[in-house]
Amino acid sequence: MIRIAAAGDVHASEATRERVESAFARVEAEADVILLAGDLTTTGEPEQAAVLARACEGLSIPVFAVLGNHDFHAGRGEEIRALLSDVGVHVLDRSWATCEIAGMQFGVVGTKGFVGGFPGSVLPDFGEPLLRQVYAETTHEAEAIGAGLREIVHCDLRVVLLHYAPVEATVVGEPQGIHVLLGSDRLATPIAECGADLVLHGHAHAGSFEGHIGQIPVYNVAVHVTGRDFWIFDLEGARGRSEVEVEGPA
Ligand SMILES: [Fe+2]
Ligand SMILES: [Fe+2]
Incomplete structure (x- = not known):
């Protein structure tokens, strides 16, 4: 069994340093x-990423992360990536990794994803080049998910x-009018x-915790949704079979 501690939207900053550091110190003993x-980060400033980096530094368990839109806001995504990689x-980012x-064998495919919406209200691949570029960006994200999953097909557990x-x-719970900005069902196609x-x-x-792609469980682990610093998932894996147990808060 592998115990995963998951959190989205930590939005670290100097103001949350104490909470972030104590949450990571505590969860180290509870997860693999x-x-x-x-x-x-809060607004994509490297100083904010440094708070998170400090919390992750020296942890005895592996940490995998993707960046979010906020992490790009200051145009310093590369610095944020470097700060975190250093610890x-x-x-x-459109990539994958494995560890034992x-x-x-535990495999993770990670990428930010992008916008596009869900059946009934989707961004079309039509018209102005700028709009079509947005559509194409989501296409590249979806292709990377598929490529990554094919690379880690040998793993006992794939996330x-x-x-x-x-x-x-x-995303249900968020205003319907912004669902198009919160994700895209085209990201689900390669997963299915x-x-x-x-x-x-x-x-x-303000979304909802649980969804699925066919039989595959999907969870929104934004801390605002889980109401906790981390949510713990127990994954029991064997080739061709796996069970996810939603363990609860940490
Ligand atoms: Fe966020
Ligand atoms: Fe976000």
């Missing part, structure tokens, strides 16, 4: 791996880590095709 679903955080935990939502169920054991995302602070 930490997954961070983007919006690591050993695996920042995934409890004798099992997809995103910031934007791949299903509408987990390639399979995964667990999908995590954040971004929709």
